[in-house]
Amino acid sequence: MDQDGPETEVGLAEFMERPLGPWGVLQIAAGTGLSVYAVWAGVLMPGFRRVPLKLQVPYLPASRTQVRNVMALLKGRSGGFVDLGSGDGRIVLQAHSHGFHPAVGYELNPWLLRLSRFNAWRAGHYGQVSYLKKDLWKVSLADCKNVSVFLAPSVLPLLQVKLVAELPDGAVVIAGRFPFPDWTPCKVEGEGVDQAWAYYIQAQRGGPERGGSGGGRAPDTHSGPHPAGGPLLLRVVSKLQ
Numbered sequence: 001m002d003q004d005g006p007e008t009e010v011g012l013a014e015f016m017e018r019p020l021g022p023w024g025v026l027q028i029a030a031g032t033g034l035s036v037y038a039v040w041a042g043v044l045m046p047g048f049r050r051v052p053l054k055l056q057v058p059y060l061p062a063s064r065t066q067v068r069n070v071m072a073l074l075k076g077r078s079g080g081f082v083d084l085g086s087g088d089g090r091i092v093l094q095a096h097s098h099g100f101h102p103a104v105g106y107e108l109n110p111w112l113l114r115l116s117r118f119n120a121w122r123a124g125h126y127g128q129v130s131y132l133k134k135d136l137w138k139v140s141l142a143d144c145k146n147v148s149v150f151l152a153p154s155v156l157p158l159l160q161v162k163l164v165a166e167l168p169d170g171a172v173v174i175a176g177r178f179p180f181p182d183w184t185p186c187k188v189e190g191e192g193v194d195q196a197w198a199y200y201i202q203a204q205r206g207g208p209e210r211g212g213s214g215g216g217r218a219p220d221t222h223s224g225p226h227p228a229g230g231p232l233l234l235r236v237v238s239k240l241q
């Protein structure tokens, strides 16, 4: 077997002592950048390749109190429920337990989707809730009566546009941790990081508010919901790409 002789040791010592130089610095920077990107794309944000960077929101689970606040704001309502960016599916599961049907979560991260289905199975609700691998910016919300979102403040202005364009009159949106910047909530629950805000979509369109169940529709005060995206949102998202 080859043994490292004194020549090899001298070579290594020379290499270690040699100044890095611009090329070396560039190589280290590129290597570090690649590693960071690999962790971001492969571990933290898998499934987000097609989502513009500015719209990528990492996973952070809602606290128990936050989930309780979301459910408190939905009290008295019924019908379908959607969590936009459902993470490990905890809010969808709670909505199902509170009688919302269908209860659906849209999520892009395949690991979180697996975890959601496992959690549903563990809670005895497998097959009764849906976790779908869909980009929340591309799904149509035209049939959603009860919507919850816990996303980064940076994407909320754009999400306002999508929600106003697509949701039916009578829909209620609950925002967890971060409120919508330009909307007026009809109710607020909790405080600090667990706070949640409820909004009647019709009030954000300038129409009359509607309480009660998520069933029926109030008289139309706008031209009706658009299919996924709506023209304005599609223009904005395509500019980000």
Ligand SMILES: C[S@@+](CC[C@H](N)C(=O)[O-])C[C@H]1O[C@@H](n2cnc3c(N)ncnc32)[C@H](O)[C@@H]1O
Residues within 6 Å of the ligand: 051, 055, 056, 057, 058, 059, 060, 061, 062, 083, 084, 085, 086, 087, 088, 089, 090, 091, 106, 107, 108, 109, 112, 134, 135, 136, 137, 149, 150, 151, 152, 176
């Ligand atoms: C802050 S976490 C909230 C998770 C969950 N709603 C909760 O409250 O525990 C945001 C989630 O949205 C997901 N997400 C972000 N952008 C998305 C997109 N364009 N389509 C689907 N899911 C998305 C992320 O993967 C992440 O799991």
